[in-house]
Amino acid sequence: MGIDFHEKKNRNSYTTRKANQSWIQMVKELVPINNTTHAVDIGCGGGIYCKALADMGVATVTGVDFSKVMIEGAIINCENYPNISFQKGNAFETGLKGNYYDLLLERALIHHIEDLESCFKEAYRVLKKGGYLIIQDRTPADCLLPGDEQHIRGYFFELFPKLGEKEIQRRHSSNLVMETLTKAGFKEIEEVKLWEIRNIYDNKVQLLDDLKERTGRSILHELDDKELNLLIHSIDDAVSKRTNIIEKDRWTIWKAVKR
Template identity: 60%
Template sequence: MGINFHNQANRTSYTTRTADQSWLELLKKIVPFENVSQALDIGCGGGIYSKALSDLGATSVTALDFSEAILEGAKENCRDYHNISFAYGTAYETALESNSFDLLLQRALIHHIKDLDTCFHEAFRLIQDNGHIVVQDRTPEDCLLEGDNSHVRGYFFECFPRLIETEASRRYKSHVVMDALKEAGFKNIKVMQLWETRKVYQQKKQLLHDISERTGRSILHELDDQELQLLINHIDDSLLDSTNTPIIEKDRWTIWVAEK
């Protein structure tokens, strides 16, 4: 089934959060933002991380996506950020000028990409000499950790084991990403992991509502409505009673950073 990024119904699916402080702190450590004038967010989704790049100090941010519907949502989400502009294009062909950006971000993008080589060669073309690329995604190992009160995603695969194959088939192992970055011409490649807070829910019912809406969770579009309700019931039964304790949902990510 999969999510239809071009459907107006999904226009705001990726606008409902803000970048976690742990992500902001890590980016400040691995990217010299004092040297970032022009940043590019490829696969910007709802613009959450385009705003974060601006908050971190990028003078100007270009947010690019291949879905006009998603871009509409991003424009609304970023309406107070006058230094963010928007472009329609793909990770393979952005139609942007070569050697134009000090920093290029590809967050939660490459699991939608079939051809990493073309994707990274286009990124290399766009980045100025000594500029940085930051690629963030989940490896198969990141995705398939057990479910608990923090790692809610693990329950998806516990309840529906068939999703394991779906998820594993679209996720790249770390060495594959590193090899593709090297082949594109990038150097000084570093890899790290981050447990990033996705969202804090004051009550369990708020989390279950997000699950029911499939908010920002493309894997849930592989389930029909009846299966989704079974998953919600399973998560409801599995999570510890959190009446007085917020649920801090986290995902483990792998981050690759490299220089041109």
Template identity: 50%
Template sequence: MPMNFHDPSNRTSYTTRTADASWLELISKHLNLQGKQAVDIGCGGGIYTHALLTLGAEHVTGVDYSAEMLKGAESNLANLDAVTWIQGDAYQTALPSEHYDAVLERALIHHLNNLPACFTEAHRILRPGGTLIVQDRTPEDCLLPGSSTHIRGFFSEKYPRLAEIEISRRHPSEEVIKALQISGFHDIQELKLEELRAVYDHPEALLEDLRRRTGRSILHECSDTELEELISYISENIKGSGPIIEKDPWTIWLAKA
């Protein structure tokens, strides 16, 4: 069954990683966040809330519709003062208009059906000239074959229905761009990123991470038995006993308000 983001047992599912240097480098290349006010909508466990601060943001407001996710985020970043946590959704954040310099919506839009409404809200809270960062997978990103670096590809190879689920909830790039334009954004750029997800010292560490379904909502579509069969399939297809360097393919859209 789908992942329940309101379940307390999933509170820390999106708190266990840090944003990779490749993500920080790409965003800093295109956007100066020094001393800026930023919002992380769909902040989950606060991984990229922290990344925005790392890039120099003076203050970041983390927004999520799940109180449990926010509890995990607040615990994860308990030592940081420059963060405010708000329970809200992407369509109605309840944040002030024209107040922020940057809005991040990472791994958010595949949960939403109404992209224009989501982007219109982001446009409302951004100052004129502010930047919206949208990051998600397109259907094409989801269909890349499995390998020792692209572990997600094995999910769909083993269970084609997972590919159908992924594709059904992902938005093609042209749809994202059109929704951004409808919502008043301009100077839209599309970027591609293979972001380092994690380095596992040995394959068994990866397999244990999969067993916990850590930060992988699609694996909640599998029963425990199916998950064990998937883990066996991946184990058979990963060659060698050394480190596993897992990367995730992403599409990133930058748009000006």
């Protein structure tokens, strides 16, 4: 059973990380961020990427999430950012004014959504002419790349194929995403790949401890305690490095423009 985004105990599950410089650099390459005044993050979770956009110089950032609990955590996480605000809404009905935003971000959102067409139509409505849509998610191909000392996630699916099957079921192909963006009216659609740094661990113990705590907010919540321990022991054996371990996740990013 997946994480309950409405459960109080999970309020801070998506507030503990910072956007990595690899992500920031990629967005700067795709979007004229210096000309971005108003941005919105749909499915903002704990506000991590709202903070990143504000730090990049965006004047006002609005975070939208369907969970009141997530928004409560995001407000606390961003309490020192007066230019960030939050409101409850979803990807189909954001409650935002139309033809207003320069940039709309949907990161790690669309794998929760079956009706991509309605999602992208709402994004098109909200963006101003010339506005940019950035979608970031994993395709089936991204999910099943083999594990190595940086791509730790790959080991999950090698040891437990059932996790891979579940991942494939909820991920959209790049072709479908791009076709649906076109159908929604977007132009200049571009796909890029990003190896985003998830975390840097001083030593292997930190990595293994992090994996133990990751069950509430990742695919690992599908494993029972015995299976999780087996996975941790397997990764301990597979990773030879003992210090300065850099964990990366492979993502697909789609850029589209409203013309």
